[in-house]
Amino acid sequence: MSDTHTVHASTRRAIHPAWRMTALAAAALLAAGSYTTIAGLITDPLVMTEGWSRAEIGIAVSINMVLYGAVAPFSAALMDRYGLRRIASAALTLLTFSSVLLVTVTPNTGWFILWWGVLVGTGTGAITMVFGATVANRWxxxxxxxxxxxLTAASVVGQFAMLPVLSMLMTHHGWHAPVITCGALAGAAALLVTVGLRNQPSDLGITRYGADPETDVGNTAPGVAEKALSRTLRVLLACLRNPRFWLLAMMFFLCGATTNGLMWSHFTPAAHDHGMVPTAASSLLALIGFANIAGTISSGWLTDRIEPRILLASFFLVRGITLAILPTIFTSQIDPGLITFAIAFGILDVATVPPTIALCRHYFGTDSALAFGWVNVFHQLGAGAMAIxxxxxxxxxGTYTPVWIIGAILCTVAAVLGAITTKIHTPRPRRNGTQTAAPSIG
Structure with missing residues (x-):
């Protein structure tokens, strides 16, 4: 009896491998995230040094955005069938190869469309928060x-917090430097994932973090016997027939329009309209990125404790208020008002991800990662629509003021949709104290 007690006590004191898997997945998300804003960073140098037009670069950007959203649900299905480690390693290796290709081959717009549009779009699309959701659900x-x-914060670090470093490298060493740096990050992450990431807890002979070993049913990857393509399309068809999916999809469409579609595409040009220098605008975007880290981790912590649908409605409402205020405080210099905006908006920027993943997990069960992948497609569609x-x-x-006001209105609509979702029936705990498991949507 004492030996058994000692083993259990030791197990409780030890760090569960789920946290190690989280760290490895975070490295992959950081490396993939570093690619998402690099096109905007190197656009001007490519125009000036290579003589390319912005329209030609825009073709690659459009292809990238489409693939970034469309690849994710198929990647989730492939991870279920072939394992997290194989697919994540392949995607990161593809990103590394794409960087080598761009800096070693004589650059032209055709290569750029292949690199940024096809290769990077596919690689980053496979390592999005759909990958993060799969890791979290699995472990x-x-x-x-x-x-x-x-995991969301790690992706944000790659997207925004790395931007000043990449910008500094480009200033001193040209546009090749940030491309090589991103490739090195992807290569290092591929090595870490290949060596350390495991597909599921049963690979280590354990159960998920916090699971009862006698009742844990989530210890095996679902859908391994079904072809990835057929499973992904089956889940899509089931989602399209589910009104709860459409509520989440519309909220994420508006989320993408009021985050990526605004900040990645229009904040720097708007700052230029107000006389702000590019380095100052980049600093504010970086501040938004650092605030994202606190916002997403806090949102995840709150999602474990507060009804996620209420969180979504609250996040959208406050985000709308910050966008409505922005036109009144935009100046040519970084001042306390803009700093406050950057911090507030950053906290709310991707805070919607953890509660949305939680709702997908509750509504769609074992197919939740794929369902979230299709929800995320609408996020990218919203971002692209607002960018245009x-x-x-x-x-x-002649001004961006109407754009910010429209963004605030869209956030208010998203908050209303979040409030509507609270009226959808959710399973109640059984009388014996256990909660009914969320079913697969298939």
């Missing part, structure tokens, strides 16, 4: 919201 029962927040619409409005009106 956690308790603290799953916190794990999701950590914002430019049209700026050309017609």
């Amino acid at each position: 956690f029962v308790h603290r799953i919201g916190l794990a999701t927040g950590i 619409t914002g430019g049209i409005i700026r050309d017609a009106d």
Whole structure:
């Protein structure tokens, strides 16, 4: 009896391998995330040094955005069939190869479309928060919201926090330097994932973090016997027939429009309209990125404790308020008002991800990662729509003020959709104290 007690006590004191898997997945997400903003960084140098047009570069960017969203659900199905480690390693290796290709082959717009549009779009699309959701679902029962927040924060670090470093490298060493740096990060992450990542807890002879070893049913990857393509399409068809999916999809469409579609595409040009120098605008974007880290981890922690649908409605509402205020405080210099905006917006920027993943997990069960992948496609569609619409409005009106106001209105609509989801029935705990498992949507 004492020996058994000692083993259990030692197990409780030890760090569960789920946290190690979270760290390895975070490295992969950081490396993939570093690619997502690099096109905007090297656009001007490519225009000036290579003589390319912005329209030609825009073709590659459009292809990248489409693949970034479309690849994710298929990647999730491939991870279920062939394992997290194989697919993540392949995607990171593809990103490394793409960087080598661009800096070693004589650059032209055709190569850039292949590199940024096809290769990077596919590689980063395979390592998005759909990958993070798969890792969290596969390895956690308790603290799953916190794990999701950590993984989301890692992706944000790659997207925004790395930007000043990449910008400095480009300033001193040309546009090749950030491309090589991103390739090195992807190569290092591929090595870490190949050596350390495991596909599921049963590979180590354990159960998920916080799971009861006698009742844990989530210890094996689902859908391994079904072809990835057929499973992904089956889940899509099931989602399209589910009104709860459409609520989440519409919220994430509006989420993408009021985050990526605004900040990645229009914040720097808007800052230029107000007389702000590019380095100052980049610093504010980096501040948004650092605030993202606190926001996503806090959101994950809250998702473990508060109704996620209420969180979504609250996040969207406050985000809308910050966008409505922005036109009144935009100046040519970084001042306390803009710093406050950057921190507030950054905290709310991707805080919507952990509660959305939690809702997908609750609504769609074993197919939740794929369902979230299709929800995320709508996020990218919203981002692309706002990127185009914002430019049209700026050309017609001569100012970005209507764009920020429209963004605030869209956030309010998303908050209403979040409130509507609270009226959807959710399973109640059984009388014996256990909660009914979320079913597969298939």
